[in-house]
Amino acid sequence: MLQSEKAGALGLKLTCRQGLTQEINVKQANSSELMRAILTGVAVGDALGFPAQFEPRSEREARPVVGMGDFSGEDGQIRSWGEELRGLWSDDTSLTLCLAESLAKGFDLQDQARRFLAWLDQGYMSARDRAFDVGIQTTRRLADLRKILRAGETDRLEDLSDDSDEYSNGNGSLMRILPLVVAISGKDPEEQFRLVRQASALTHPHIRSALCCFFYLNMAEGISGGTDKFLAYEQARTDTAELMTRLACHTKEFQALNRLLEPGLASLAEAEIDSGGYVVASLEASIWCLLTTDDFAAAVLKAVNLGDDADTTGAITGGLAALHYGYEAIPTKWIASLKKPELFAAVISKYLIVSGAAALPASPATPS
Numbered sequence: 100m101l102q103s104e105k106a107g108a109l110g111l112k113l114t115c116r117q118g119l120t121q122e123i124n125v126k127q128a129n130s131s132e133l134m135r136a137i138l139t140g141v142a143v144g145d146a147l148g149f150p151a152q153f154e155p156r157s158e159r160e161a162r163p164v165v166g167m168g169d170f171s172g173e174d175g176q177i178r179s180w181g182e183e184l185r186g187l188w189s190d191d192t193s194l195t196l197c198l199a200e201s202l203a204k205g206f207d208l209q210d211q212a213r214r215f216l217a218w219l220d221q222g223y224m225s226a227r228d229r230a231f232d233v234g235i236q237t238t239r240r241l242a243d244l245r246k247i248l249r250a251g252e253t254d255r256l257e258d259l260s261d262d263s264d265e266y267s268n269g270n271g272s273l274m275r276i277l278p279l280v281v282a283i284s285g286k287d288p289e290e291q292f293r294l295v296r297q298a299s300a301l302t303h304p305h306i307r308s309a310l311c312c313f314f315y316l317n318m319a320e321g322i323s324g325g326t327d328k329f330l331a332y333e334q335a336r337t338d339t340a341e342l343m344t345r346l347a348c349h350t351k352e353f354q355a356l357n358r359l360l361e362p363g364l365a366s367l368a369e370a371e372i373d374s375g376g377y378v379v380a381s382l383e384a385s386i387w388c389l390l391t392t393d394d395f396a397a398a399v400l401k402a403v404n405l406g407d408d409a410d411t412t413g414a415i416t417g418g419l420a421a422l423h424y425g426y427e428a429i430p431t432k433w434i435a436s437l438k439k440p441e442l443f444a445a446v447i448s449k450y451l452i453v454s455g456a457a458a459l460p461a462s463p464a465t466p467s
Contacts, residue, residue, distance in 0.1 A: 130281055131450035133323065134199055136421040137277050138443050141195050143167075143433050144399045144417025145188040148409030149232070150180040152189075156374070156406035163404045167436040186436030189232040191414035194275035196224040196446055198298070203449035206282050206294060208256040212244045212301055217466030226438040232410075234376075237271045240302040259300040260309075265351075268307045270381040272299035274411045276312045277418040280319045281450075288342050291316070303378070306348065307355055311382045314339045314359060315415070318386070322422045328389060329365075336360050355379055365390040374405035374412050381408065385415040395420045395428040 151164055162170045165177060168185030172178050179185070197214035201207060217223035219230045219241050247255050279298055283291040295316060296309040303309075314335050321331030340360050343353060356379060358364055364387055372387050373380035384405055392398040395417075402416035403409040421429060437443070 131447050132426070133281060133422075134278065134450045135443075135447050136426040137280075137418050138192075138195065138199060138446060139426060139429055139434060139437075140395075140417040140419070140421025141274075141277060141414045142188045142192040142417070142437055142443070143429055144402060144413030144415070144420075145191045145410045146186050146413075146437060147399055147417075147433070148403035148411070148413035149187055149189050150184040151403060151406070152232075152408060152410045154406055154409070156404075159404040159406040159409075164400060164409075167430075167433045186433075186438050188226050188438065189410055190218075190230070190234065190237070191274040191411050193218050193224045193226070193230070194271075195278060195414075195418075196442060198275050199278035200224070200446045200449060202278055202282050203446070206298075208297055208301065209248070209253045211298065212248060212256060213466050215241055215301065216245055216248070221466070223466055224442060234269060234271045236267055236269050237302045240304075244301060256301070257297055259304050260296055260306065261300075261304040262306050264305065265307070267303065268305050268378045269303065269376050270378045270408065270411050270415070272301075272303035272308050273311050273315060273378050273381060274414050276316065277319060279312075280316050280323065283316060284320050284323070288338060289345070292342060292346075307352055308378050310339065310343065310348075310352065310356060311359075311378045313342065314356075315382055315385075315419070319419060319422055322419065328423050332364075332386060332390065333362075336362075358383055359386070369405070372405060374402075374407040374409070376408045376411065381412060381415055384412050385419060388412075388416045389419055389423065395424040396430055 147164055147167060150168065151159060151170070161173055162178075165171045168180050168182070169177050170180070194215060197218055198211060201210045201214050204210065214223065218225060219233065219238070222229035225231070244256075247253070276295070276298065279295065283294055286294075292309065292313050295313045296306070299309045299312050317338050318331045318335040321334050322328060326334070336359065339356070343356075353360065358367075359379070359382065364383060367387065372384050374384045375381075385402060388398050388402040388405075392401055398420040399413050399417045403413040405412055
């Protein structure tokens with residue numbers, strides 16, 4: 100968890116196992132510190148996994164990632180992917196930065212959409228000054244957003260939800276969603292889900308993606324409040340199941356999220372964990388990595404060494420692990436390796452301003 104001396108009072112209400120609701124003081128009430136942990140955790144996990152993404156688990160078993168830009172050869176010697184890839188983060192972090200900067204001004208779907216398009220079209224908030232590693236579904240949906248904005252039909256952004264395509268549930272909204280915890284903390288579950296679904300639907304309109312985002316953010320909210328990671332996971336299970344019941348979700352949604360909603364995820368063997376790009380699998384894998392390790396480095400290394408969609412599994416795990424163990428638990432060498440650190444400082448500065456503290460350097464020009 101994050102340092103108590105940086106605490107304040109977001110006044111979150113967490114329901115305990117016994118069913119009691121108690122007020123707690125969040126140990127990370129300073130929003131700039133919260134955002135620093137989120138952004139750095141996501142970026143470090145993303146950058147650790149990016150050089151190895153889409154390689155099978157068998158490759159990682161033979162040549163595991165051991166550090167930022169480094170892997171162990173079959174002979175045990177540490178080898179590097181090269182300086183170009185060391186600390187290079189991808190779309191996961193870019194879109195997380197876009198959302199975080201937008202939320203500093205409040206929840207504004209039009210602003211979020213414009214920033215996502217600026218990333219795609221202009222390389223805004225990119226480690227390479229251009230968009231790269233762009234998902235197919237995200238590309239398609241952003242093209243739709245461009246049409247909506249050009250037509251001036253911004254009201255449509257609030258109602259993009261669409262459950263018609265069950266196969267549109269990639270992990271592209273889950274990977275960027277963590278900053279939203281700042282905006283939804285303390286709200287009732289229905290209002291939280293309304294905002295989560297709207298934010299997710301900009302690229303991933305199906306309810307399953309939104310439910311996974313809600314589950315992830317619910318767990319993040321608990322961890323931010325100092326709740327034990329296992330208790331936070333149990334609470335996320337309970338809150339998500341209850342929400343799904345109130346929403347009268349289709350049986351197939353309960354079936355899809357079954358391993359998340361039922362106890363026992365942490366006891367699964369690695370062979371039972373899927374690290375591909377399906378949103379449910381990504382959430383399962385990331386929570387499993389957090390629950391089965393004892394420090395930040397172990398959690399994210401375990402995530403990226405699952406193989407396949409290594410950067411995204413690393414990013415999702417990294418954000419949650421940074422909230423649990425704290426920014427100070429992230430290896431300083433890894434942080435120092437991240438490309439374009441000024442982008443992170445600029446976004447965090449927006450939250451320093453919100454908190455009434457002195458600002459850091461200005462961010463890149465806001466996209467028009």
